[in-house]
Amino acid sequence: MAGSSPAPKRLESVVEAVGVSKDFGVVRALDRVSLAIRAGEVLALVGENGAGKSTLIRIFEGVFRPDSGAIVALGAQRVFRSPADAHAVGIRVIHQEPDIIPDLSIAENLFLGDLRRTRRIFFDRGDAARRTRQILAEFGLEKELEPWTRAGDLGPAQRQLMEIMRALRGGLRVLALDEPTSSLTEDEAQRLFRVVRRLKADGVAIVYISHRMREVRELADRVAVLRDGRLIVDRPIAEIADNEIVQAMVGRPISDLFDRSERRPGPPVLCVRGLTTKRVKDVSLDVRAGEVVGLAGLIGAGRSELAEAIFGHDRSLAGSVAVGGRAIRLRSPADAIAAGIGFAPEDRKSQALLLLRSVANNISLAVPDLISRFNFVRFGAERSIAASLVDRLRIRTPSLDQAVSKLSGGNQQKVVLGRWLARRPKALILDEPTRGIDVGAKAEIYRLIAQLAAEGVALLVISSELPELIGLADRIVVMAGGRIVGELPRGEAKEERILQLAMAEALGEVGEARIN
Amino acid sequence: MTEAKTGVAAGLAESRAQKSAVRSMIERVGTHNLSLLIALAILIAIFGGLRPDVFFLVRNILNIGQAIAILGVLATAQTIVIVSGGLDISVGAIVGMSTVYIALAVGWTGSPLLSILFGVFVGAIAGVVNGVIITVGRINAVIATLGTMAVFRGVAFIVSNGQSISIFDPAFRFIGNGKIFGLPVTIMVLIAMVAAFFVLMNYTVTGRNIYAIGGNQVVARLAGLNVRAYQIGVYTLSGATAGLAGMLLAARTGSGQPISGSDGLELEAITAAVLGGCALTGGKGTIIGGRLGVLIIGVLDNGLILTSVPTFYQMVAKGVLLIAAVIIAELQGRRYG
Numbered sequence: 001m002a003g004s005s006p007a008p009k010r011l012e013s014v015v016e017a018v019g020v021s022k023d024f025g026v027v028r029a030l031d032r033v034s035l036a037i038r039a040g041e042v043l044a045l046v047g048e049n050g051a052g053k054s055t056l057i058r059i060f061e062g063v064f065r066p067d068s069g070a071i072v073a074l075g076a077q078r079v080f081r082s083p084a085d086a087h088a089v090g091i092r093v094i095h096q097e098p099d100i101i102p103d104l105s106i107a108e109n110l111f112l113g114d115l116r117r118t119r120r121i122f123f124d125r126g127d128a129a130r131r132t133r134q135i136l137a138e139f140g141l142e143k144e145l146e147p148w149t150r151a152g153d154l155g156p157a158q159r160q161l162m163e164i165m166r167a168l169r170g171g172l173r174v175l176a177l178d179e180p181t182s183s184l185t186e187d188e189a190q191r192l193f194r195v196v197r198r199l200k201a202d203g204v205a206i207v208y209i210s211h212r213m214r215e216v217r218e219l220a221d222r223v224a225v226l227r228d229g230r231l232i233v234d235r236p237i238a239e240i241a242d243n244e245i246v247q248a249m250v251g252r253p254i255s256d257l258f259d260r261s262e263r264r265p266g267p268p269v270l271c272v273r274g275l276t277t278k279r280v281k282d283v284s285l286d287v288r289a290g291e292v293v294g295l296a297g298l299i300g301a302g303r304s305e306l307a308e309a310i311f312g313h314d315r316s317l318a319g320s321v322a323v324g325g326r327a328i329r330l331r332s333p334a335d336a337i338a339a340g341i342g343f344a345p346e347d348r349k350s351q352a353l354l355l356l357r358s359v360a361n362n363i364s365l366a367v368p369d370l371i372s373r374f375n376f377v378r379f380g381a382e383r384s385i386a387a388s389l390v391d392r393l394r395i396r397t398p399s400l401d402q403a404v405s406k407l408s409g410g411n412q413q414k415v416v417l418g419r420w421l422a423r424r425p426k427a428l429i430l431d432e433p434t435r436g437i438d439v440g441a442k443a444e445i446y447r448l449i450a451q452l453a454a455e456g457v458a459l460l461v462i463s464s465e466l467p468e469l470i471g472l473a474d475r476i477v478v479m480a481g482g483r484i485v486g487e488l489p490r491g492e493a494k495e496e497r498i499l500q501l502a503m504a505e506a507l508g509e510v511g512e513a514r515i516n
Numbered sequence: 517m518t519e520a521k522t523g524v525a526a527g528l529a530e531s532r533a534q535k536s537a538v539r540s541m542i543e544r545v546g547t548h549n550l551s552l553l554i555a556l557a558i559l560i561a562i563f564g565g566l567r568p569d570v571f572f573l574v575r576n577i578l579n580i581g582q583a584i585a586i587l588g589v590l591a592t593a594q595t596i597v598i599v600s601g602g603l604d605i606s607v608g609a610i611v612g613m614s615t616v617y618i619a620l621a622v623g624w625t626g627s628p629l630l631s632i633l634f635g636v637f638v639g640a641i642a643g644v645v646n647g648v649i650i651t652v653g654r655i656n657a658v659i660a661t662l663g664t665m666a667v668f669r670g671v672a673f674i675v676s677n678g679q680s681i682s683i684f685d686p687a688f689r690f691i692g693n694g695k696i697f698g699l700p701v702t703i704m705v706l707i708a709m710v711a712a713f714f715v716l717m718n719y720t721v722t723g724r725n726i727y728a729i730g731g732n733q734v735v736a737r738l739a740g741l742n743v744r745a746y747q748i749g750v751y752t753l754s755g756a757t758a759g760l761a762g763m764l765l766a767a768r769t770g771s772g773q774p775i776s777g778s779d780g781l782e783l784e785a786i787t788a789a790v791l792g793g794c795a796l797t798g799g800k801g802t803i804i805g806g807r808l809g810v811l812i813i814g815v816l817d818n819g820l821i822l823t824s825v826p827t828f829y830q831m832v833a834k835g836v837l838l839i840a841a842v843i844i845a846e847l848q849g850r851r852y853g
Contacts, residue, residue: 368725
């Protein structure tokens with residue numbers, strides 16, 4: 001084994017999968033995958049959802065054991081019976097939702113199980129604080145955080161860094177990050193990248209799972225593409241173009257993702273005037289028939305809050321919302337729905353889907369009038385409505401009775417969209433419609449948005465992925481601090497301009513940015 | 517070559533179809549209901565084996581039915597409350613209060629029908645109170661109904677002066693002990709209630725929406741449902757059903773007693789619902805499952821009496837049953853969820 005690799009010594013393999021296969025029932029999650037993870041290198045692991053990325057990571061982490069093949073770590077074949085075995089050789093995984101104990105402080109979370117004691121009884125607060133400050137300083141967080149801050153009060157980015165700090169404690173050799181930037185702002189992501197680069201310089205092997213091509217390009221030295229459980233590509237990033245990577249993921253060439261044809265929007269459909277809630281300040285906005293308006297801004301800018309206010313989920317303190325020229329009394333989402341608005345919220349699992357219920361039930365949830373007579377469900381009508389939407393949206397499900405929890409993220413999102421399409425809405429608000437879904441499903445959702453616009457639906461789309469927003473929208477409205485701080489027509493919507501506007505609030509240049 | 521291939525393919529498809537026939541039957545019954553049926557069969561085998569002379573007599577089977585009628589009605593309503601994501605532990609107290617008001621109403625009006633309607637009405641009002649406290653006051657359902665349980669019990673004692681009030685109306689004697697075509701009236705009431713609730717939960721939009729608010733209130737609200745109205749409705753239904761159960765109890769005992777319904781009826785109703793596969797987190801559970809839970813409790817009760825197990829041990833047995841049911845449900849959830 002030793003010395004068989006021609007790679008220079010600095011890039012020796014820390015942990016390696018050799019012909020690893022894993023089956024779940026009849027599904028082959030991994031099919032003879034051989035992949036080396038090398039010290040001092042960032043390996044981007046990409047693939048559509050269900051391609052086997054998570055399974056592979058969980059095998060490295062000791063959660064699953066391969067059905068065949070082997071794991072070689074530090075030059076010897078090993079069997080990881082539990083994550084503790086993987087931790088022992090220095091393999092750590094930072095999951096999308098870091099597991100911290102919210103009611104304990106940062107210091108306690110960091111040194112859990114390793115708190116030094118004074119006189120064998122009380123733990124040494126001074127010592128823990130000192131060590132925590134030291135670590136915070138290494139991460140450039142000493143001004144931002146105190147050792148005794150409650151971990152539950154941290155933002156997602158800070159929690160993630162805390163997880164990395166904790167991982168560093170035990171002689172870290174391999175750090176795997178699973179979609180680490182999905183809930184981070186641009187700034188936070190950049191800070192994370194700095195940490196990753198420093199760890200790499202220290203000789204840590206990094207495995208970086210992401211859906212975002214730009215990050216992969218920015219950070220990775222090597223890219224591995226999984227598709228249907230097989231390793232399709234394993235090459236240095238410099239030798240492969242973006243479209244080749246995407247093609248390897250999808251298995252077919254992707255033509256232009258976005259419909260660039262010129263749209264001619266009709267009259268205003270959704271008119272918001274002076275809408276104010278606790279988190280949204282005096283927002284006025286028009287979305288016209290057949291128009292796609294993108295809503296950009298940093299996390300916490302108030303975009304989702306604006307969507308929820310328009311939809312009547314959040315109590316509005318002032319202002320009005322009108323659909324098709326008619327003002328609506330917004331007491332609850334039911335009023336917005338009755339007026340012809342549909343809303344696919346940010347977190348589909350906790351806000352949009354009844355996970356235990358069937359595809360048909362989830363699609364028909366907002367159209368009780370169409371599927372019932374005298375309160376009795378007309379099962380035939382329900383099934384035909386659901387079936388036509390499953391067909392139209394190409395929702396991949398074994399049957400209409402399948403529980404939505406069993407579907408992939410992309411198909412779940414399509415079920416949510418199907419619920420609103422069943423109502424034939426005049427206006428549709430989509431909050432992060434492609435978060436956490438694979439490239440193929442993304443392309444389908446882009447196509448659907450263009451198609452709905454062509455049918456005359458007014459669309460308001462929120463997204464943190466700027467290239468996506470720029471590709472989709474006819475014009476982009478930028479929010480910061482609960483207000484609209486700028487608007488850019490399609491031709492002028494460039495990432496730098498949007499970010500400039502989005503961050504202007506923080507820099508105290510709102511007025512200037514508007515003039516720009 | 518192609519012929520052979522299609523032959524094999526056809527054979528495969530056939531065996532798959534057969535497999536799926538058994539599978540689809542299991543799916544239709546539900547894995548949880550299936551395990552309840554197996555548990556029920558085991559209990560029947562044990563007690564039938566120990567007392568074959570008595571256990572299988574028609575008289576004894578009807579006894580079981582009569583014994584579980586009141587619990588069965590309550591557990592049906594409790595199932596719906598739990599599916600909606602709530603819990604109603606005031607039902608036992610509402611039963612007691614209802615018996616008292618019915619007995620008083622018989623004295624005032626002399627009309628059994630009006631008295632029964634009055635009892636159901638009182639129960640419904642109690643349910644509205646629960647619902648409003650929980651939704652408008654935003655108070656945890658367990659705490660809220662724990663409080664109202666004491667209130668309703670107190671009201672029953674106040675209006676009855678702490679006394680048992682006898683009912684001499686023959687209509688009540690008929691409901692309590694009479695039979696139509698050999699079937700006790702109480703069992704018929706139970707069957708009617710179960711059928712009504714079954715239809716409600718499985719064939720109406722209302723039932724669907726109750727599952728929805730129990731599954732996730734935010735999702736339900738964002739889909740345009742009036743979550744509060746549904747919650748108040750569910751507690752009202754639970755209260756009215758407890759009022760009806762009070763009617764059955766008053767008819768069985770021939771009296772209105774403020775103390776009645778206080779012997780852990782609400783806990784047995786919750787036990788039955790959980791046995792039947794309800795998740796206390798809401799959104800999950802079936803009317804039929806709840807009924808099987810009640811049957812298991814009824815058969816267990818009856819069998820323990822027939823085999824002369826002392827009363828105190830019977831309580832222990834029931835508690836063990838509840839815990840075992842939850843553990844099994846948990847294990848199943850892990851396997852199938």
